[in-house]
Amino acid sequence: MTKRSRTFLLVVVRAAAALVAVVLVVAGFWSSWGTAQHVMLSKGRDHGRLTVTSCAADVCTGPFVPTGGSAPHAHVTIPDSVAARRGDRLPVVLKPGTDDAVRSGLAGLLYAWLPLAGALLLASLLVAGGLRMPRTAWVVGLLGAAAMASAFIAL
Structure with missing residues (x-):
């Protein structure tokens, strides 16, 4: 395998990991928004x-x-x-x-965003392994874990 083909393969793998991570986060947001809109936009x-x-x-x-x-x-x-x-x-x-x-209230808001928190946890694995960005992965994963923990504590 030539250096050029290895570089191309690396770019394709990272692009695929980035795409899957983005799709996970968008799906988590979309799933959360179905409930969160009623809590956040309750006027x-x-x-x-x-x-x-x-x-x-x-x-x-x-x-x-x-x-x-x-x-x-x-x-x-x-x-x-x-x-x-x-x-x-x-x-x-x-x-x-x-x-x-x-x-409603803080407990309802945190519970509504629970699917997004799970998606952030899953995406952090892709960011760490597929994109080779460990610091960003730690931040994303800790945000997801903190959101999950606070939702279960608040309920």
């Missing part, structure tokens, strides 16, 4: 407290009492992984036009 949405009364399968349900001028809802659902246990009162934001709730 004009129904805010209130959800009292968890029952949990089954993957969701918990309960009545919603608004903090603003909106109407209360008797049956609102929230993912089971976000709800703690029966009787807990959680601050939530309702998705527009539905009875689906998203946990």
